Amino acid sequence: MTKTVEFYFDLGSPATYLAYTQLPKICAATGSELRYIPMLLGGVFKATGNASPAMIPAKGRYMFQDLDRYAKRYAVPLRFNPHFPINTLLLMRAVTGMQLHQPQRFAAFVDCLFNALWVDGRSLNEPETVAAVLSEHGFDPQEVLALCNDESVKAALKDNTETAVKRGVFGAPSMFVGNQLFFGQDRLDFVEEALRQA
Incomplete structure (x- = not known):
């Protein structure tokens, strides 16, 4: 049976972006499958009473210095x-x-x-900027907007988020190898270890 990493992610997390840059390599090295599971981090925070560390000024300053260290390490x-x-x-x-x-x-x-978010620093809070980014990369903004308004898509994201909370997820990135939860891009060595032992 193929070993799998279930990667619960939200684009708005810089730590998740860093994990995203490394997980494909880890999976390739361990002969594992990477399964992307989109979730809404705001929904997870609301359900668990958690909040972004960036909301605490001293912690936020440290977090971004630490993420910068990891980005340099990962090149x-x-x-x-x-x-x-x-x-x-x-x-x-x-x-x-x-x-x-x-x-x-x-x-x-x-x-x-x-x-767009974590390399180019674009403001994806603004619909016109999102449309521009999508167009630049060959996506039809109107087609994407139609997907956003599709009830089955809304339900799928909600289900993913609720399932994440039920499984013990409280933030992003969160990764599962089997039933083992690993939180944070600074735990990728444990993810790799778990895959090698699976």
Whole structure:
């Protein structure tokens, strides 16, 4: 049976972006499958009483310094988005819709949005900026908006988020190997270890 990492993610988390840059390599090295599960981080926070560490000034300053250290270690670009925090409700509906209805374009879609947020520092709180980013990468903004308004897509994202909370998720990124939960991009070594032992 193929080993699997279930990757619960929300685009609005810079730590999740860093995990996203590393998990494919870990899965390739361990012969594992990476399963992307979009969730709404705001919904997880509301259900669990958690909040972004960036909401605590001293912790937030430390967190972004630490993420910068990891970006250098991973040799990937990272720019703190000046428009943070990002309301990701429509973005995560769009991601869920692409996964359900255009799975062949899902990876490119997620990649363009992660890069817009955490490399280019674009303001994806603004619909016109989202439309511009999508157009630049060959996606039809109106088609994507239609996916965001699809009731089955809304329900799927809600179900993913509720399932995440039931499984013990309280933030992003969260990864499961079997029933083991690993939280944070600074726990990827444990993810790899679990995959090698699975």
